[in-house]
Amino acid sequence: MARNVQITFDCADPAALSAFWAEVLGYRLPDPPGGFESWDRALDAMGVPPERRNDASAVVDPEGAGPRLFFQKVPEGKSAKNRVHLDVRAAPGLDGVARMSALEAEAGRLVALGATRVARHEPAPPLGAGHIVLTDPEDNEFCLD
Structure with a gap:
């Protein structure tokens, strides 16, 4: 059985890096959850404080064919060459x-x-x-x- 794939990036600034990769690949931010007109409204409802709203981000292929890219904030910087790219x-x-x-x-x-x-x-x-x-x-x- 084929599986869906998500590619995850550890990073310092998820919002900025997701915006970069969206432009590179022609991807977009996913729509907010149903019933919410924006991500800010959804995050307010989930109780996510403003200072935590750049802990993660994602971009998706608007055609649904390519993998989702997920960006998560980590405290450490990159220290070696990527093993996967x-x-x-x-x-x-x-x-x-x-x-x-x-x-x-x-x-x-x-x-x-x-x-x-x-x-x-x-x-x-x-x-x-x-x-x-x-x-x-x-x-x-x-x-x-």
């Missing part, structure tokens, strides 16, 4: 110069949103199609593939 498929079906041009265009957009460019890996056929490594605003590595 996201590959953002920005150039499917393209190769060579066209692929790398599409990846560069997307890298420029993401850097403007707060990503940091780390490295460009040139195509190396037959197995290496080329990709760009970036980090999100909290230094989590991801690839444009």
